Amino acid sequence: MGHSPFTPGVAAGRLPSEAMTRNFGDLHPPLDAHEATVAADRCYFCHDAPCMTACPTSIDIPLFIRQIATGTPEAAAKTIFDQNILGGMCARVCPTETLCEEVCVREVAEGKPVEIGRLQRYATDKLMAKNSHPFSRAAATGKRVAVVGAGPAGLSCAHRLAMKGHDVVIFDARTKPGGLNEYGIASYKSVDDFAQKEVDWLLQIGGIEVRQGQALGNGLSLDALVAEYDAVFLGIGLAGVNALRAEGEEVENVADAVDFIAELRQARDLGALPVGRNVVVIGGGMTAVDAAVQSKLLGAENVTIVYRRGQDRMAASGYEQDLAASKGVRIMTHAMPVKVIGNGAVREVEFEYTEDGPGGLTGTGERFTLPADQLFRAIGQKLDGAPEGLALDGGKIKVSGAGRTSVAKVWAGGDCATGGDDLTVTAVAEGRDAAEDIHASLS
Amino acid sequence: MADLSSEFVGIKSPNPFWLASAPPTDKEYNVRRAFEAGWGGVVWKTLGEEGPPVVNVNGPRYGAIWGADRRLLGLNNIELITDRPLEVNLREIKQVKRDYPDRAVVVSIMVPCEEQAWKSILPLVEETGADGIELNFGCPHGMSERGMGSAVGQVPEYIEMVTRWCKQYSRMPVIVKLTPNITDIRKPARAAKAGGADAVSLINTINSITGVDLDSFAPEPTIDGKGSHGGYCGPAVKPIALSMVSEIARDPETHGLPISGIGGVTTWRDAAEFMALGAGNVQVCTAAMTYGFKVVQEMISGLSQWMDEKGHASVADFVGRAVPNVTDWQYLNLNYITKARIDQDACIKCGRCYAACEDTSHQAISMSADRVFEVKDDECVACNLCVNVCPVEGCITMEELAPGAMDERTGRKVAKEYANWTTHPNNPAARPAAE
Ligand SMILES: Cc1cc2nc3c(=O)[nH]c(=O)nc-3n(C[C@H](O)[C@H](O)[C@H](O)COP(=O)(O)OP(=O)(O)OC[C@H]3O[C@@H](n4cnc5c(N)ncnc54)[C@H](O)[C@@H]3O)c2cc1C
Ligand SMILES: Cc1cc2nc3c(=O)[nH]c(=O)nc-3n(C[C@H](O)[C@H](O)[C@H](O)COP(=O)(O)O)c2cc1C
Ligand code: SF4
Numbered sequence: 001m002g003h004s005p006f007t008p009g010v011a012a013g014r015l016p017s018e019a020m021t022r023n024f025g026d027l028h029p030p031l032d033a034h035e036a037t038v039a040a041d042r043c044y045f046c047h048d049a050p051c052m053t054a055c056p057t058s059i060d061i062p063l064f065i066r067q068i069a070t071g072t073p074e075a076a077a078k079t080i081f082d083q084n085i086l087g088g089m090c091a092r093v094c095p096t097e098t099l100c101e102e103v104c105v106r107e108v109a110e111g112k113p114v115e116i117g118r119l120q121r122y123a124t125d126k127l128m129a130k131n132s133h134p135f136s137r138a139a140a141t142g143k144r145v146a147v148v149g150a151g152p153a154g155l156s157c158a159h160r161l162a163m164k165g166h167d168v169v170i171f172d173a174r175t176k177p178g179g180l181n182e183y184g185i186a187s188y189k190s191v192d193d194f195a196q197k198e199v200d201w202l203l204q205i206g207g208i209e210v211r212q213g214q215a216l217g218n219g220l221s222l223d224a225l226v227a228e229y230d231a232v233f234l235g236i237g238l239a240g241v242n243a244l245r246a247e248g249e250e251v252e253n254v255a256d257a258v259d260f261i262a263e264l265r266q267a268r269d270l271g272a273l274p275v276g277r278n279v280v281v282i283g284g285g286m287t288a289v290d291a292a293v294q295s296k297l298l299g300a301e302n303v304t305i306v307y308r309r310g311q312d313r314m315a316a317s318g319y320e321q322d323l324a325a326s327k328g329v330r331i332m333t334h335a336m337p338v339k340v341i342g343n344g345a346v347r348e349v350e351f352e353y354t355e356d357g358p359g360g361l362t363g364t365g366e367r368f369t370l371p372a373d374q375l376f377r378a379i380g381q382k383l384d385g386a387p388e389g390l391a392l393d394g395g396k397i398k399v400s401g402a403g404r405t406s407v408a409k410v411w412a413g414g415d416c417a418t419g420g421d422d423l424t425v426t427a428v429a430e431g432r433d434a435a436e437d438i439h440a441s442l443s
Numbered sequence: 444m445a446d447l448s449s450e451f452v453g454i455k456s457p458n459p460f461w462l463a464s465a466p467p468t469d470k471e472y473n474v475r476r477a478f479e480a481g482w483g484g485v486v487w488k489t490l491g492e493e494g495p496p497v498v499n500v501n502g503p504r505y506g507a508i509w510g511a512d513r514r515l516l517g518l519n520n521i522e523l524i525t526d527r528p529l530e531v532n533l534r535e536i537k538q539v540k541r542d543y544p545d546r547a548v549v550v551s552i553m554v555p556c557e558e559q560a561w562k563s564i565l566p567l568v569e570e571t572g573a574d575g576i577e578l579n580f581g582c583p584h585g586m587s588e589r590g591m592g593s594a595v596g597q598v599p600e601y602i603e604m605v606t607r608w609c610k611q612y613s614r615m616p617v618i619v620k621l622t623p624n625i626t627d628i629r630k631p632a633r634a635a636k637a638g639g640a641d642a643v644s645l646i647n648t649i650n651s652i653t654g655v656d657l658d659s660f661a662p663e664p665t666i667d668g669k670g671s672h673g674g675y676c677g678p679a680v681k682p683i684a685l686s687m688v689s690e691i692a693r694d695p696e697t698h699g700l701p702i703s704g705i706g707g708v709t710t711w712r713d714a715a716e717f718m719a720l721g722a723g724n725v726q727v728c729t730a731a732m733t734y735g736f737k738v739v740q741e742m743i744s745g746l747s748q749w750m751d752e753k754g755h756a757s758v759a760d761f762v763g764r765a766v767p768n769v770t771d772w773q774y775l776n777l778n779y780i781t782k783a784r785i786d787q788d789a790c791i792k793c794g795r796c797y798a799a800c801e802d803t804s805h806q807a808i809s810m811s812a813d814r815v816f817e818v819k820d821d822e823c824v825a826c827n828l829c830v831n832v833c834p835v836e837g838c839i840t841m842e843e844l845a846p847g848a849m850d851e852r853t854g855r856k857v858a859k860e861y862a863n864w865t866t867h868p869n870n871p872a873a874r875p876a877a878e
Binding site for chain 2: 034041042045047062063066067070071072074075078079
């Protein structure tokens with residue numbers, strides 16, 4: 001204890017515990033009943049609603065909002081879960097500003113959309129608080145399906161298959177299910193252990209056995225699964241990370257942002273989690289923003305995101321960038337790391353300014369350094385350990401139709417497969433659609 | 444899961460939500476899409492006599508009243524009955540009924556008050572395989588000028604006469620649709636019953652002018668500078684319809700006569716309220732016209748959730764359950780005493796309760812210099828106005844005084860016995876309590 005944002009080096013407990021608790025509380029507090037009614041009343045119940053088209057899982061948004069407006073949030077939740085069984089998590093993590101809310105007719109007309117995400121959370125929270133599961137299984141089919149990966153794609157696929165009466169076994173490499181819901185999503189988007197609660201609630205449908213600590217490629221082979229099960233779904237996400245290729249990056253306190261975030265998500269006591277006084281994050285996406293913001297919330301004094309192209313090219317949405325700025329994170333663009341400086345541990349990072357030219361991105365020759373006690377790489381994840389024999393495309397498992405891979409009886413979806421954005425909601429949609437396709441092929 | 448299936452005068456439908464006779468049911472195209480969206484039944488747009496169909500105006504036929512955020516609260520129309528040829532409608536009805544045997548298809552009819560007119564149209568309708576007929580004695584504009592619609596509905600003798608013809612010349616169940624443009628709704632209901640009606644449906648639309656253009660001094664909707672009263676419907680008319688339904692449900696002469704409730708049904712809750720007051724099912728027009736056919740999905744899910752929560756296995760379980768609680772003013776308990784209570788934590792200090800009570804009621808709310816509003820129990824007559832004008836739901840509530848508690852206003856203790864006006868000392872006609 002006794003540390004502050006100004007303590008040099010990497011240190012834990014930079015903020016008093018109350019400040020820490022406040023910082024990692026809900027980013028958007030839940031709506032109360034009155035707020036939900038007011039928010040729901042703003043929905044026009046549009047015909048063939050644009051929001052519904054923009055939602056990758058095609059939730060019937062006007063209907064669920066009307067169900068909230070008429071005092072039946074549980075029915076609203078059912079409408080949501082019919083399409084998206086992880087509607088609770090999606091309500092918290094979806095970048096609604098680039099999905100449903102972006103196209104809300106009231107956003108287009110007034111710059112103020114109906115608060116679809118928060119209303120979705122209101123409804124799903126109400127039903128989940130009752131701890132009853134709104135779906136039941138169809139008569140047993142006797143078919144068995146293996147799902148690899150317990151992330152959003154795998155869970156959504158498994159639930160839909162179980163609902164159709166198939167028996168499902170989920171194999172997952174890590175110790176807890178949930179995938180990035182558990183290990184990746186920013187803490188302030190999913191508080192109170194929601195990811196695990198949601199998995200427990202989802203599994204109440206029955207017929208799904210989860211085996212943790214079982215990695216494909218490490219004791220588990222696709223051939224064996226194909227031989228033993230009637231179908232296999234792969235939802236293994238992107239377990240690898242892209243390399244930085246800057247000189248000297250092998251020193252201490254240089255880490256992958258996803259690992260830092262996973263550690264943070266699993267920390268029982270955030271006050272014991274060390275963070276640098278000066279933190280530099282390299283990248284331009286959601287992961288970079290999450291690592292930067294959470295470093296700041298842990299008490300880092302200076303946090304800088306450095307992105308090699310212009311701000312308009314950043315994968316993080318304008319909303320995410322504003323969030324970072326509001327927490328005091330500095331965003332620098334048009335600079336790339338060339339050298340990590342430090343004896344044993346990182347002390348500074350040297351950058352070179354860049355410019356976009358006809359021949360691509362090039363360095364201008366002008367350099368600068370930033371002090372850094374901690375450096376996080378957030379330059380993208382990549383598929384790691386894809387089973388042999390599957391056709392790939394652009395580094396992902398190639399799929400056609402509803403997640404069909406190049407190998408018979410094997411489907412894939414979520415981040416590991418081609419098509420769609422790397423988002424929780426897209427993974428849910430792909431898992432669900434693959435399940436429907438598997439079901440059709442089994443019956 | 445609650446069972447929403449409904450049987451109304453022997454007509455089965457998967458749920459109690461029917462579309463009322465109006466533009467949504469004017470043609471096969473609409474009705475098929477309505478059934479696909481989930482509606483339990485339809486009452487086809489009113490058919491007229493064989494021959495050249497009626498014509499409609501070719502300018503605006505609707506006027507409207509809006510609430511905040513342009514929410515449509517009331518709709519007024521000057522549309523007539525169907526303006527499509529009789530044989531086209533009959534052919535389409537037959538096709539739709541054949542393709543949707545599980546849905547209710549009732550045909551609304553309006554022909555002149557002559558026996559022959561009814562005698563000729565009834566077999567044509569019966570031949571379509573429709574489940575029943577509804578007699579449109581309610582349309583308050585245009586048709587009434589020609590001695591039909593509400594012109595019939597306002598004369599109980601005509602209602603009884605036409606209903607009798609329909610029962611005589613057809614085997615189909617007969618639903619008599621009543622106009623609310625009448626002083627005592629029980630009279631036409633009794634007449635319908637006397638004529639042998641299987642049920643009544645109500646309300647049709649209410650005579651109305653939605654507004655006046657203050658530049659042209661023309662009533663709205665305006666056709667070439669002139670306007671005519673239209674029929675009012677939508678959420679705004681629901682309280683009137685509920686009261687009329689309850690009057691028929693509790694009238695000893697018509698008690699038990701099936702009622703199809705109409706007027707402002709917009710959500711599952713509206714439907715449940717109509718049914719609690721005695722309606723066996725409901726019909727909907729304006730909500731569908733405002734939000735599209737899909738609006739029925741909320742009605743279905745909401746009613747079914749409520750029934751599950753309350754343990755009502757079927758709709759019959761709650762139909763009419765509120766009827767015994769509708770009574771005359773003279774039987775209300777005068778010893779039931781409440782006082783307004785303001786929740787200071789919820790109060791946002793707008794002062795509307797104060798203005799309402801101070802200016803227009805009983806000066807029973809005090810206001811301090813720092814805007815704290817409190818109820819003066821010695822002045823509060825428990826009128827409930829403050830509750831209704833308060834913008835914060837649940838901020839002001841009415842608290843019942845327990846028997847034995849002091850009513851500061853009268854200086855008397857609250858009696859625990861029920862006592863009403865019939866025995867009140869101030870009532871010149873009071874009967875002494877039985878010895
Ligand atoms: C830091 C971060 C923040 C993010 N924030 C958001 C956000 O706010 N909103 C949003 O919509 N999306 C966000 N995303 C993206 C989102 O988390 C992913 O798109 C989503 O989780 C993909 O789901 P998935 O099921 O395909 O993969 P994952 O969630 O990655 O799940 C894959 C699962 O497979 C398991 N697995 C991997 N390899 C194997 C193997 N060989 N054998 C067995 N099991 C294996 C893993 O243990 C894991 O459980 C974020 C991602 C990151 C990294
Ligand atoms: C445009 C319009 C046309 C209507 N035409 C008929 C009709 O032909 N026959 C009839 O019985 N009722 C007719 N009605 C009345 C409705 O069937 C219904 O009784 C009334 O609108 C009240 O219900 P609502 O509040 O749900 O709209 C019409 C209503 C409207 C708005
Ligand atoms: S709704 Fe509009 S477009 Fe359609 S008929 Fe009426 S006036 Fe014409």
